[in-house]
Amino acid sequence: MTAVSNRSAEADAAPRGPAQPQPGRRAAAHFRTDDVAAADDFLRRTYWDYEARPLGTVEAFRFHHAARSAGPCAMVELEHNAAYEHVTEASGEPMLVSVRRGRVERTTRAGTERFTAGDVFLLAQPGEGYSLRWDELQAVAIPVRPHDAPSAAGTSVDAAGQVVRFGRLATHCPGQRDMLRRTFGFIDKVVLDPDSAQSSELVLGSAARLVQALVADVFGAPGDGFETREQAAGDQGTFRRARDYIEANADRDIILADIAAAAFASPRAVQLSFRRHLDTTPMAYLRRVRLERAHVELGASSPxxxxxxxxxAAHWGFASMGRFAQDYRELYGVRPSDTLWGG
Structure with a gap:
């Protein structure tokens, strides 16, 4: 690439991998440069090795990388204004990408697809190679930690619970794309906002699972079902153990797999037991318990x-104040503020 200046890079932090803070802790990595080699070096050190090739010239090269993370949630904003080709033999953690500006051409074993502003796609199958071509790219990406994703939603998983393959890598459904873009906005404006008061450990865990569930729903392989041998499950012992675990651990970031392990049953058996005994789901019951605990805490507070x-609300895992207030009023007939300070 010609006509590119060679001034030094500016970085707040240049880690050798995406930041992995403890639950509730925040981390950020910002890197800006007008040097092509410095940008390539940063990306290789931060993510995974690749081959790069310029596809033209640029008079004023710009590269900006801004990564934010809190607990299991992370988001990366990237600007790269050159026409470029990026080839890697093996991808790392799956990345969900939303294009804000420019054009992207992605080639995998499944073929070539093209994306423009407004499109959302998965970078590649986990562990597989791919190539990207872009021009004047501005995009935002969310890492997808698949080991916590619900396998029943459609993805193929191995014995360790790791996602092996997605059913597809892109969606052309306007409704799905809009839903995914709104999820990006929620993670950006609510979950990772440094001034947000609603980023408790429970909120962060719920937000990460929201991303995982959406990815499994939109990109999962169709046709996977539940095991028929579990359809008769739902005995009193499974239900009691699962219920007791939820009530004892409602203040922790627990998922269905944790509840099932405590009940000595499969996730599907636990779901069936709750449907049989309470006509609800384990996670809906967990939400109800947290709502009750929030009610007690509000009443016990003082000016x-x-x-x-x-x-x-944030303490008990409710990220949306509107949804919290609605659920609270439906259950107790008053607003949360009416209960605050013993009111």
Whole structure:
């Protein structure tokens, strides 16, 4: 590539891998340069090795990488204004990409697809190679940690619970694309906002599973079902153990797999037991328990301790104040603020 200046790069942090903070802790990695070699070196050190080839010239090269993370949630914003080809033999962690500006051509074993502003796609199958060509790219990406994704939603998983293959790598359904873009906005504006009061460990865990569930729903392989040998499950012992575990651990970031392990049953058996005994799901029951705990905490608060409804909602894993207020009113017939400070 010609006509590219060679000034030094500027970086707040240049880690050798995406930041992995402890639950609730935040981390950021920002890198900006007008040097092509420095940009390539940063990407190789931060993600995985690849071959790169310029596809033209650029008069004023710009590269900006901004990564934010909190607990299991992360988001990467990338600007690369050159026409470029990027080839890797083996991808790392699956990445969900939303194109904000420019054109992208992605080639995998399944073929070549082209994307423009507004499109959302998965970078590649886990562990497989791919090539990207882009021009004036501005995009945002969310890493997908598939080991917590629900296998029943459609993805193929191995014995360790790792996703082996997605059913597809892109969606051309306007409704699905809009849903995915709104999820990007939620992660950006609510979950990873450094000024947000709603990023408790429970909120972060729920947000990460929201991404995983959406990816499994939109990109999962169709046709996978539940095991028929479990359809008669739902005995009292399974239900009791699962219920007791939920009630004892409602303040922790637990998922269906944790509940099933505590009940000595499969996730499907636990789901069937809750449907049989309470006509609900385990996760809906967990939400109800957290709502009840929030009710108790609101009533026990006082003006002296400065407790707010937002703080209590976030403490019990409710990221949306509107949804929290709606559910609370449906259950208790009053607003959360009416209960605050013993009201």
């Amino acid at each position: 002296a301790d400065g407790t707010t409804v937002t703080q209590v």
